[in-house]
Amino acid sequence: MNDITRRDTPREPAETRAQERDSGRALQPPVDIHEEGNALHLVADMPGVTSDSLSIEVDNNVLTIEGEIRLDMPEGMSAIYAEVQAQRFARRFTLSHEIDAEAIEARLDNGLLHLLLPKKQSHHRRRIEVRAA
Amino acid sequence: MFGDLRRFDSGPLRGADRFRELLDELFPDPGVANIRSVPTGSYPMINIGRTDDAVRVYVFAAGLSAGDLEVSIQDNVLTLQGRRPDDDKGAQENGRRPYFRRERSRGEFARSIALPEGLDADRAEAHSQNGVFVIHLPKREELKPRRIEIQSA
Numbered sequence: 001m002n003d004i005t006r007r008d009t010p011r012e013p014a015e016t017r018a019q020e021r022d023s024g025r026a027l028q029p030p031v032d033i034h035e036e037g038n039a040l041h042l043v044a045d046m047p048g049v050t051s052d053s054l055s056i057e058v059d060n061n062v063l064t065i066e067g068e069i070r071l072d073m074p075e076g077m078s079a080i081y082a083e084v085q086a087q088r089f090a091r092r093f094t095l096s097h098e099i100d101a102e103a104i105e106a107r108l109d110n111g112l113l114h115l116l117l118p119k120k121q122s123h124h125r126r127r128i129e130v131r132a133a
Numbered sequence: 134m135f136g137d138l139r140r141f142d143s144g145p146l147r148g149a150d151r152f153r154e155l156l157d158e159l160f161p162d163p164g165v166a167n168i169r170s171v172p173t174g175s176y177p178m179i180n181i182g183r184t185d186d187a188v189r190v191y192v193f194a195a196g197l198s199a200g201d202l203e204v205s206i207q208d209n210v211l212t213l214q215g216r217r218p219d220d221d222k223g224a225q226e227n228g229r230r231p232y233f234r235r236e237r238s239r240g241e242f243a244r245s246i247a248l249p250e251g252l253d254a255d256r257a258e259a260h261s262q263n264g265v266f267v268i269h270l271p272k273r274e275e276l277k278p279r280r281i282e283i284q285s286a
Contacts, residue, residue, distance in 0.1 A: 030174060030236035045195035045237055047177075047264035071191060072267060074184050080249075083178040084193055111195035111264020 026090035029065070029113075040099065040117040046089045047111035054108060056115070058101045063093045065113065174238035177213070179246065186277050188252055188270045195264035202266055206254040211268070214243045251276040 029044040046054070049067030057064045068088045095101065098119045105116040177194040192213055194202060202215040219239045252270045259268040 030238070032235050032237050033233040034230045035233070036230060040233075043237065045264075047193040047195040050263050069265075070263070071180075071265060072262070073182065074187075074189070077182040077184045077189065079180065080183050080188070081179070081181040084180050084191075109196070110198055110261075111193075 025086045026066075026088045027084065027086045028091050029089045031091070038119050040119075042115040042117060044091070044113040044115070045111065046113050049089060049108070049111060049113070051108050054113070056104075056106050058095065058104065061095045061097070061101070063095050064090070065092075066090045176242050176244045179244070181246075186272055188249060188272070190246070190268040190270070192266040192268070193264070194266060197261070197264065197266075199261045202261070204259050204266070204268055206248070206257060209248045209250065209252070210245050211248050212243065212245045216241045
């Protein structure tokens with residue numbers, strides 16, 4: 001009995017590590033970024049990502065895009081050939097200060113993510129008056 | 134599930150995994166590019182899976198709607214043809230948009246895949262969802278695994 005548990009314990013962390021590594025593995029979606037009007041447009045290829053599995057976050061001027069690839073797979077399927085070997089897409093961008101993080105809009109359309117990153121309205125130089133003491 | 138393929142290659146060089154991960158990060162997965170010397174993303178990526186009664190081909194083509202991909206089968210070769218829109222012009226008339234990053238691929242592609250033997254092309258179906266096209270190719274009856282009952286004498 002003791003023997004069995006002793007043999008099992010070292011294997012367990014290795015397995016969880018492998019799982020962690022698998023879930024940690026993410027594809028970088030290719031993106032296009034261009035400027036148009038008063039905003040930046042970001043377009044990312046994320047096939048297989050649904051609006052439920054997509055998460056977009058802005059934290060401390062870092063924009064994180066993450067999406068899980070949801071495939072409709074019948075039970076008992078085995079892989080013959082795979083070029084997409086990850087379950088999710090993930091990518092981070094550092095935003096410049098002129099982007100208004102509150103006003104970011106996102107649209108997901110056939111696995112294509114469009115992000116609209118408007119610039120702040122009040123992004124012009126401010127003059128500070130020096131008062132005489 | 135397709136992540137399983139990755140586990141096969143973890144042989145004796147387990148310690149090198151960290152190093153390989155680091156290299157993978159520096160030089161990302163070439164994707165389809167390892168077939169021929171073409172730039173990454175020239176073709177949409179493809180996964181193929183098999184069940185007892187069918188073979189399924191998954192085509193990862195973001196931004197393409199159902200009418201944009203042409204799927205045909207001839208002589209057990211599946212051909213995928215399509216066109217990814219080239220929207221460089223944008224709303225402005227004065228030339229191209231200024232791009233900060235331009236990684237997505239554009240333009241036409243055609244890719245052919247040799248299929249395993251014994252598929253019934255007449256009953257093949259294809260549908261698209263969220264930029265993934267699924268082509269369902271049922272196996273012919275005689276190729277499905279069959280259970281043979283053992284009769285007691």
